[in-house]
Amino acid sequence: MRALIISLVMLLFLPLASAAQLTFVGDESLKELPGSGTPDDPYLLGNLFINASNDTAILIKNTSAFLLIKNVSIVGENKRPGIILENVKNVRIENVRIVRCSYGIKIINSGNITVANSTFEGNLYCYWKSEFAGDADCKGGAIFADYSRNLRIINNSFVPHSYLFSNIYGVYLVMVENSTIYGNRFVSSVKCFPSAAFGGYCKGAACE
Numbered sequence: 164m165r166a167l168i169i170s171l172v173m174l175l176f177l178p179l180a181s182a183a184q185l186t187f188v189g190d191e192s193l194k195e196l197p198g199s200g201t202p203d204d205p206y207l208l209g210n211l212f213i214n215a216s217n218d219t220a221i222l223i224k225n226t227s228a229f230l231l232i233k234n235v236s237i238v239g240e241n242k243r244p245g246i247i248l249e250n251v252k253n254v255r256i257e258n259v260r261i262v263r264c265s266y267g268i269k270i271i272n273s274g275n276i277t278v279a280n281s282t283f284e285g286n287l288y289c290y291w292k293s294e295f296a297g298d299a300d301c302k303g304g305a306i307f308a309d310y311s312r313n314l315r316i317i318n319n320s321f322v323p324h325s326y327l328f329s330n331i332y333g334v335y336l337v338m339v340e341n342s343t344i345y346g347n348r349f350v351s352s353v354k355c356f357p358s359a360a361f362g363g364y365c366k367g368a369a370c371e
Contacts, residue, residue: 184218190228200231200255208232215239215264219247227252232259239264241288241303241328248273256281261305263324270308277315278306285324287331304332312340322350 185208187193198204205228213220213235220237223230223246230253237245237260245264248254249271259281261267265288270276283305290300305321308314316334323329333349336342 184215184220184222185213186222186224187226188222188224190226193226193228193230196230200229202229205229205253206231209234212236212238215243215245217242219243219245220264221246222249223247223251223254224249225251226254229253230255232256234258236260236262237264238262241265241285244269245286247271248276251276255279260284261286263328265303266307267305267330268307270306270311270314272310273308274312276308276311276313277317278319279315279317280319282320282322283330283333284322285328285330287328302331304335305330306334307337308335308339308342309337310339311336314339314342316342316344316347318346320348320350322348 193206196206196208198207200206208221208230209232211234215237216239220239220243221232221235230251232246232254233256239245239262241263242265244266245261246256246259246268248268251273253275254273255277256268257277257279261281262284264286267283267286268278286305287301287303289302306316314336321330321333329350333347334344
């Protein structure tokens with residue numbers, strides 16, 4: 164396990180290195196990462212390209228150490244979340260691009276979280292309620308937060324990936340205290356699930 168973690172750390176020093184799913188549970192799991200995420204030179208996870216087609220790209224759970232996630236690109240197939248933060252504190256996500264995940268970032272029972280200067284494209288997921296091609300229910304979105312506090316969502320772009328894929332919503336907060344949201348760009352579009360050319364249906368999209 165230690166050898167695997169060291170290998171992942173080495174990837175951090177390569178520009179846009181490829182990586183599988185990354186999971187960090189507890190502050191001890193972060194100690195193999197380099198600094199600095201401030202204050203006092205904590206941890207940096209950055210310069211990665213992650214394929215999230217079948218697995219969540221990054222899972223952070225039960226941590227309170229300061230962590231900076233920066234310069235990361237995550238691309239999926241609308242099946243799995245890009246980043247999950249669960250029961251964590253003191254995480255800053257900056258200059259991240261998340262494309263076609265079920266949720267771009269999912270924040271659960273967490274606090275002191277910042278998402279800044281990042282781009283979210285076409286994050287949603289759909290399931291078919293019957294064999295009829297157009298009978299689909301689509302959910303998901305760019306940023307979802309539940310039972311969390313002290314969130315800052317600043318200067319991000321929420322845009323379609325194509326005319327077929329746009330974020331179901333930009334920012335969706337449930338039971339969140341002390342959130343700050345400003346300077347973001349929300350672009351609505353038309354979503355089709357699946358393509359109308361294959362018998363699907365279209366509906367107007369809006370960022371909530």
